[in-house]
């Protein structure tokens with residue numbers, strides 16, 4: 001019998017991550033990649049020392065209480081951890097960790113893709129080409145809008161928000177932001193702080209949501225706040241779908257109050273509000289912010305670093321509970 005800790009890996013992970021997990025742990029892999037429900041997690045936790053999970057598995061209080069007593073830690077392969085009830089984990093003495101930092105650049109890059117996709121009408125143009133509707137050149141057809149000189153308002157100026165700001169500066173944009181607290185000048189790099197997000201909204205051309213989902217941010221972009229935005233403004237969301245009230249955004253995109261949206265995340269995803277699919281002015285992606293091989297490897301390695309620290313008797317770097 002191996003003396004390595006037994007590690008349950010809940011989803012299929014990149015080859016390099018699984019190889020390291022197999023090298024250092026008695027790893028139980030999920031080769032079929034089926035999603036594990038509450039009862040599966042509880043059942044498969046028997047004899048397991050730690051769980052390497054993804055954001056697709058819900059660690060509710062009920063699941064956490066039902067886990068086998070042998071389970072010492074849950075490391076999530078994600079920066080977001082709404083799927084883990086951290087209060088319940090603390091109560092049970094279960095260590096939980098996440099993977100910050102390593103997906104910052106990929107998610108910021110994706111946010112820029114959303115911005116350019118929305119401003120340059122990428123969905124409409126791409127569809128025309130694929131439908132064989134690429135006709136004569138036209139000086140007036142489906143014109144987008146420049147980003148240079150535009151004001152980008154970032155809601156949530158954490159690691160990802162700041163990386164979006166860095167990139168947007170390269171496009172010649174003026175950066176505004178709202179954050180719970182004002183950043184030091186070295187992190188602000190000239191960005192204009194709005195202590196109240198509602199004061200920022202009328203001043204910007206493009207809003208980028210880059211906050212975690214918390215009781216304060218869920219439902220932030222509602223009808224009242226959209227009304228405060230400039231006509232023809234653009235909304236980007238690479239954070240969490242629940243930050244937007246779908247009825248409000250869809251109505252604003254249908255009426256033309258907002259020119260466009262670039263969205264990578266949706267409330268109740270993957271079962272997104274189907275009305276988004278009918279909107280010409282919505283550039284949509286299926287939650288691919290971290291979907292590069294380098295980033296997914298780094299996420300896995302970071303999760304394993306945390307587990308290695310725990311099993312070496314050390315404090316993990318990214319403890320959330």
Ligand code: DGY
Nearest residue numbers: 055077078079080290
């Ligand atoms: C994260 O890591 O939180 C990404 O959004 C994937 O869930």
